Amino acid sequence: MNTIVHLWNSLPLVPQMIIKGLAVIGVMFPIGGACSLIERKVSAKMQGRPGPNRAMPFWFAWVPVLGPFLQRLGLFHLMADGAKMFFKEDSLPGHVNKFYFLLAPVVAMIPALTTVTVVPFGAYLGDGGQLVPLVLANLDVGILAVFAVSSLGVYSLILAGWASNSKYPFLGGVRASAQLISYELSMTLSVLPVFLWINAPGGTGSLSFFHVVQAQSGTGLSWDGAWFIFYMPVSAVVFLVSLFAETNRLPFDMAEGEADLVGGFHTEYGSMKWGLFFVAEYSHMMVGSGMFILLFLGGWNPLPWLPLASLVGWLHHVTGWAFTVAPVFVGVLSIAIFLGKVLGFIFGFMVVRWTVPRFRYDQVMKLGWQKLLPLAIGNLIFYALMIAAIQLNLGWPTYLALTAGAIAALAIGLIVPRRQRAL
Amino acid sequence: MIAPPKPDLVTVNVDGKDIAVPKGTNMIEAARLASVEVPHYCYHPKLTVAGNCRMCLVEMGLPAVDPATKTPIMDPATGKQKINWMPRPTIACATNASPGLHIRTNTPAVVDCRNSVTEFLLINHPLDCPICDQAGECKLQEHSTAYGRGYSRFVEQKNVKPKRTQLGPRVTLDDERCILCSRCVRFSKEVAKDDVLGFIDRGSYSTLTCYPGRKLENNYSLNTVDICPVGALTSTDFRFKMRVWFLKQTPSIDTESSVGANTEVWSREGSIYRITPRQNDAVNDTWMADSGRILYKQVKAADRLVEYSIEGTAALPAVALAKAGGLLRAGSVAIVGSGRSSVEEQFLTRKLAEYLKAPVTLVSRVGPGDKILVSADRNPNVRGALVTGLVSSLPAQQLTELAAAIDAGQVKSVLSIGEDLTAAGLTAAQLAKVPVVYLGTQRNATSESAQVVIPTLTVFEKAGTFVNQQFRLQKFAKAVPGPAGVADDLATLAQLITAAGGPTLASDLGALWAIIAAEVKPLATVTYANLTASGLLLDGTPWAALPFVEGETLHFKPASPVAASA
Amino acid sequence: MPYVIERKPLTLLERLYIPQIIAGMRVTLKHFVSPNVTMEYPEQRPAIPAGYRGVPTLVMDPNGREKCVSCQLCEFVCPPKAIRITPGEIPADQPDRAHVEKGPKAFDIDMLRCIYCGLCQEVCPEEAIFLQNQYSMTGFTRAEMVNDKARLYELGGTLPDEHFKWDKKKAAAEHGNAH
Incomplete structure (x- = not known):
């Protein structure tokens, strides 16, 4: 690993960047495609049908076991779909604003691929036994970069909706912008407690994801070992709901709305331009899932209170094999754990999509502004007070009083709107 | 027109409803006048009464009179004359209406009779x-x-x-x-x-x-x-x-002779399946000759002309018409009209002849009359040609004058409207001398040698009117569409007039009849739409002196003794 | 007069929404692991229930004779006018069919028009036309989709006949009740 790192560092900047870019494209596109296949298979199973299981190149049919298996898996549908998307006529409707119409899918891809670069997807043990993150751009402002760039994604929807010069796409674009603004706030506010926690006064401040994961990598029954989801559940829920809204997934896909908007912003799109929107959507899902896992589910740590380093150490201790502490093995292991979590999370996305019906537009707005935003603000205040109390070492009675107060406030928040309605 | 004698009416009572019927009407007809249907099999209004099917059994009653004093016996309950109902049912076909006759057709006894008769009839019926x-x-x-x-x-x-x-x-x-x-x-x-x-x-x-x-x-x-x-x-x-039940019925006229029997053409989807008589008590009652029923076969016959042609090669309709118009425009045209054309076509032929100042001859066809529904004159519409003024005298069977004129070189071209000139006495040599424009439905010797052939429609494919031997104007309707590409005869004639340089005339029946009514005096009050199914009897006296060939038929007696002897 | 029904107010759990979502996800996940209910069509074929109304066919009687007498009632009743029959006469020299007298010369059912309503079967006085269990009619041309007489008999085959109407007629003729 060290030689690889050395070789990498010896490369000039431009080839480095090109290789990184190609790596992102080369990974994200197939994963986007695979996600679409998984989505089709998962939805099919949930609806009691086998899903795609027909396509197969004729020369593959004679492969004894693998051929039928891959056919049943629908793997070739993925390729067929991809090939179809690339080779089908790229129609350009006559009534659109051509420049922006063509620009929109590109704009959709930029934030989708850019945000991937700041998400660490694994770690390896460096020279001093220190964990070094595997990330394309280990930015210290990590979360800010993601928020800043991924919010640009909505521009593609608005552009597509507007440039299509057609009613349904336009409505889709308008909805997308309103929805994104509504949920961006809650999302940002919901992650603040995490960073308040890890950037407690006295330490070195950082907004990088690696730092967040490190804060969840404690051993033993310590605060550090527990994942943030356990002691910031409200943050996690708000973040999760906002994530659904931000990625335009059901039940928040107001911008698409197949039933009422005929596909919404991408009604007028076809072939690969349409495909780009979907790769972007799945990239958003991947990045969003990765963020959630990094922030609340311990990143590449296999289990709460069992960080990666401990696992590797334990493995080395039990087996005695030298390679278990080699950087390459640790890196691959961490990537596997992280990717496993991400895929599990994406499966969760899909289960939600095929379970929960689409919200009405007013319900989306109401949930965003009247439920999530107050909840996120209250959550922030609670954790700010709590962190301050812990820092001041005020003792357990204070902590309990604060918690009780927060629960009381939540209860009032739930009951008061009912009273008002009754009046 | 002769006014029918005022019938001697008697009042009968059918199912409690009084109705006045002509004396001598039997009970079936009386009930029919009262809109009551008496089922029957053997009775036919145009045949003698046999009374053997027993289906028309009804209850019959007569007003009661005192046998001794002949005074009506009144029913105190109703204040009307008492009715003596017969104890047994009677057959309605063989009982004539008498004053005060009462008929009951819907009593349980009558229905029982009908049920029983039906059951007996069905015993050996194969179903x-x-x-x-x-x-x-x-x-x-x-x-x-x-x-x-x-x-x-x-x-x-x-x-x-x-x-x-x-x-x-x-x-x-x-x-x-x-x-x-x-x-x-x-x-x-x-x-x-x-x-x-x-x-x-x-x-x-x-x-x-x-x-x-x-x-x-x-x-x-x-x-x-x-x-x-x-x-x-x-x-x-x-x-x-x-x-x-698949067949569509279209009223038509039998064209085999000048009787003009009214017919019904039964067709489905453009093909005719049969022809049956249509009742017209003044012309053919409910009959027609077998020979008239197979005339529909000419519609799909092998020798049917279906395309326009010039000198034997197919041509576009407009080209063929232009060529025909050019021939007619050259002058010295002889027109051979037809006693088979409808009144409207004969009128248009007359207009063409007047414009071209061409002489018009018709060809007469004569066969033996059978004194029933086939007359000696086998053209259905010779009187139409007289009425419209196409000709003023009766046609001859041979075109001797035309033959002479061709031999003398006085004729530059001949227009034949459906007439086979060879059959009418012209030799092939004579036909070869002049270009012939032939309008017709079937191929024949004339169409083979004609310069221009323009296909026309059969009587089943067009609408129009004929004047029969009684000078009765009768209309026929279009039963089936003509062959693809063949224009309506009126349109063809109107276009021919235009092609010959003449005026543009209406070619639809409604508009054409306005012109006919204006120009033809005997038809001054007629419109096509107003013609009834039984036809309109025209005044034939202007032509009474002409020696018509017809003998007596079912509803026609020849007016002139000359014809009667023929 | 308008009549308003107040909707039942949501309980706290329902308003929290998340428990409901989890309940829903439990349902979908249960289906996720349960076996498929669909049939993989070209390989697996459904069992056709009795009385299924598939493609209309012509059937023969157990003696292998044509039952249709071309009465054209099916042609008449057919709502989309899919049936077209050309009637014909059975010549007197066919010993076991001559007494039937009439049979179809041509019998075409246009399956592009047929709506599988079954009225032809309902109306047939000779029980000659049946909508049987053939449910898949496909073709590449319009002409292929018109079933002619030969194809209709091929599809229909022979069905049991309880009446043997023509046999009875034949028996009556042979019995010699004639004069």
Whole structure:
């Protein structure tokens, strides 16, 4: 690993960047495609049908076991779909604003691929036994970069909706912008407690994801070992709901709305331009899932209170094999754990999509502004007070009083709107 | 026009409703006038009464009078004259209306009679309606629906009789279906005057048959098929061809002779399946000749002209018409009109002749008249040509004048409207001298040698009017569409007039009749739409002196003694 | 007069929404692991229930004779006018069919028009036309989709006949009740 790192560092900047870019494209596109296949298979199973299981190149049919298996898996549908998307006529409707119409899918891809670069997807043990993150751009402002760039994604929807010069796409674009603004706030506010926690006064401040994961990598029954989801559940829920809204997934896909908007912003799109929107959507899902896992589910740590380093150490201790502490093995292991979590999370996305019906537009707005935003603000205040109390070492009675107060406030928040309605 | 004598009316009471009917009307007709249907099989209004089917049994009553004083006996309950109802039902066909006659057609007793008669008739009936050509227009079927019991109590074996006896060249008999009403027997004897049919054997073995050595082969044999109330007598031509409920009926006129029998053309999806008579009591009653029923075959005949041609090669209609117009424009044209053309076509022919200042001749066709419904004059519309002014004298059978004119070189071209000039006495050499423009439906010697051939429509493919031997203007309607690409005859003639440099004339019936009414005095009050189905009798006196060839027919007596002797 | 029904107010759990979502996800996940209910069509074929109304066919009687007498009632009743029959006469020299007299010369059912309503079967007086269990009619041309007489008999085959109407007629003829 060290030689690889050395070789990498010896490369000039431009080839480095090109290789990184190609790596992102080369990974994200197939994963986007695979996600679409998984989505089709998962939805099919949930609806009691086998899903795609027909396509197969004729020369593959004679492969004894693998051929039928891959056919049943629908793997070739993925390729067929991809090939179809690339080779089908790229129609350009006559009534659109051509420049922006063509620009929109590109704009959709930029934030989708850019945000991937700041998400660490694994770690390896460096020279001093220190964990070094595997990330394309280990930015210290990590979360800010993601928020800043991924919010640009909505521009593609608005552009597509507007440039299509057609009613349904336009409505889709308008909805997308309103929805994104509504949920961006809650999302940002919901992650603040995490960073308040890890950037407690006295330490070195950082907004990088690696730092967040490190804060969840404690051993033993310590605060550090527990994942943030356990002691910031409200943050996690708000973040999760906002994530659904931000990625335009059901039940928040107001911008698409197949039933009422005929596909919404991408009604007028076809072939690969349409495909780009979907790769972007799945990239958003991947990045969003990765963020959630990094922030609340311990990143590449296999289990709460069992960080990666401990696992590797334990493995080395039990087996005695030298390679278990080699950087390459640790890196691959961490990537596997992280990717496993991400895929599990994406499966969760899909289960939600095929379970929960689409919200009405007013319900989306109401949930965003009247439920999530107050909840996120209250959550922030609670954790700010709590962190301050812990820092001041005020003792357990204070902590309990604060918690009780927060629960009381939540209860009032739930009951008061009912009273008002009754009046 | 002769005003019919005022009928002597008597009042009868049908099912409690008083109605005035002519004296001598039988009870079936009286009930029909009162809109009450009395079911019957053997009775036919144009035949003598046999009274053998017993289906028309009704209850009959007469006003009661005191036998001694002849004073009416009043019913104190109603204050009206008491009715003496007969204890047994009577057959309505054989009882004539008398003053105060009361008829009851809907009492339980009458219905019971009908039910019983129906059950008896169905005992030996094969019930093969699915293959019976009469199905759909079968009286037995209709009355069985109304009066049948729906199942048979007859458990014994039904009689088996021959199913396909050839009574004659055109009539097939299915003996099993026969209900022995004897309509066909009476028709042959009374109307066709060819007494060949009769029943042999007794009881349920009774069978309709021809006299030994005879056949039902007179020219009216198919009328027996029409009047057969069941499917016993079937037309060999129409047998198993099409079910009647698919057929569309179009009123038409028989063109085989100047009688102008009213007909009904039965067609489905552009093909004609049969022709039957249409009742017109002033012309053909309910009959027509067999020879008129096969005329529809010319529509799809092999020699049918379906394309415009110039010198034998197919040409576009406009090109052919332009070529014909060029020939006519050259002057010295002789027009051979036709007694088969409709009144409207003859009018347009007259307009063309007037414009070209061309002489018009017609060709007469004469055959033996049978004194029933085929007259000696085999052109249906010679009187139409007289009425429209196309010709002023009767045509000859041979075109001797035209032949002479061609030989003398006075004629530069000939326009023949459906007439075969060779058959009318012109030699091939004479035809070769002049270019001929031929308008017609079938190929013949003239069309082969003609310079320009323009296809026209048969009487079944167009609408128009004919004037029959009584000077009765009768209209016919379009039953089937013409061959693809062939224009309507009126349009063809109008275009020909235009192509010859003449005025543009209307080619649809409504507009053309406005012009005809304005220009032809005898037709001044006529419009096509107002012509009734029974036709309009025109005043024939201006032509009374002409020596018409027709002899007597069913409803026509020749006016001039010359014709009577011919 | 308008009549308003107050909707039942949501309980706290329902308003929290998340428990409901989890309940829903439990349902979908249960289906996720349960076996498929669909049939993989070309390989697996459904069992056709009795009385299924598939493609209309012509059937023969157990003696292998044509039952249709071309009465054209099906042609008449057919709502989309899919049936077209050319009637014909059975010549007298066919010993076991001559007494039927009439049979179809041509019998075409246009399956592009047929709506599988079954009225033809209902109306047939000879029980000659049946909508049987053939449910898949495909073709590449319009002409292929018109079933002619031969194809209709091929599809229809022979069905049991309880009436033997023509046999009875034949028996009556042979019994010789004739004069």
